[in-house]
Amino acid sequence: MSHPAEGPSPDPRGVVIGPLDLAARVDDALAVQALAFGLTDDEIGVRRHIVLRHLATPGARALGATSETGRLVGFVYGLPNHRAHWWSTVVAPYLRAEGHEGWLDDSFVITELHVHPGHQKRGIGRTLITELTDGAAQPRSILSAIDAATPAHGLYRELGYRDLARPVHFPSAQSPYVVMGAHLPLRRRRA
Ligand SMILES: CC(C)(COP(=O)(O)OP(=O)(O)OC[C@H]1O[C@@H](n2cnc3c(N)ncnc32)[C@H](O)[C@@H]1OP(=O)(O)O)[C@@H](O)C(=O)NCCC(=O)NCCS
Numbered sequence: 001m002s003h004p005a006e007g008p009s010p011d012p013r014g015v016v017i018g019p020l021d022l023a024a025r026v027d028d029a030l031a032v033q034a035l036a037f038g039l040t041d042d043e044i045g046v047r048r049h050i051v052l053r054h055l056a057t058p059g060a061r062a063l064g065a066t067s068e069t070g071r072l073v074g075f076v077y078g079l080p081n082h083r084a085h086w087w088s089t090v091v092a093p094y095l096r097a098e099g100h101e102g103w104l105d106d107s108f109v110i111t112e113l114h115v116h117p118g119h120q121k122r123g124i125g126r127t128l129i130t131e132l133t134d135g136a137a138q139p140r141s142i143l144s145a146i147d148a149a150t151p152a153h154g155l156y157r158e159l160g161y162r163d164l165a166r167p168v169h170f171p172s173a174q175s176p177y178v179v180m181g182a183h184l185p186l187r188r189r190r191a
Contacts, residue, residue, distance in 0.1 A: 015066060164180060
């Protein structure tokens with residue numbers, strides 16, 4: 001006995017995940033980041049310039065999670081790592097000290113991943129980072145996260161990222177960070 005044909009069912013999360021024109025939606029994205037991660041108005045202004053500069057890098061890519069009303073509720077972006085980039089110059093000595101400097105080559109860097117607090121814990125963050133890295137030309141991925149037992153750190157570990165160097169201190173940040181790396185594709189959720 002077959003069921004009657006059904007039309008496409010709405011995503012249970014009520015969002016569509018797909019390519020994002022982040023340059024066009026940068027203010028919406030930073031508003032999500034401000035709520036999820038906490039940013040002052042001054043920091044938003046600084047981040048805006050940084051994001052737009054990153055997007056001019058060859059190979060930079062972004063995905064967004066958009067609600068049925070068109071509201072951006074999550075985003076991720078990243079770019080092929082380059083040793084001359086500011087982030088790389090900061091983390092390189094820490095990776096070198098641990099014998100992991102080679103991770104700076106042939107790696108796709110996850111620069112930002114944020115989900116609006118009202119939409120967290122529904123699998124959106126996992127889908128965003130998994131789909132973005134699935135499209136990377138590089139065989140591995142690196143990122144930095146706050147060095148604490150946060151949801152982000154838990155997610156990254158579940159996806160197969162391991163700690164490469166910690167604590168890592170960025171000049172502009174008060175909290176220590178951990179640099180993590182994973183071979184691609186990222187690990188899928190166990191059935
Ligand atoms: C990190 C973040 C993007 C995760 O997004 P999300 O959509 O809530 O994550 P998901 O629902 O896809 O969760 C995936 C996994 O992450 C982990 N996770 C998510 N929320 C968690 C929580 N509150 N506590 C512990 N682990 C958590 C779990 O392992 C979860 O897997 P599970 O659903 O099988 O339990 C989101 O929490 C966020 O925006 N945080 C604030 C901003 C931030 O820290 N960004 C990263 C900067 S490095």
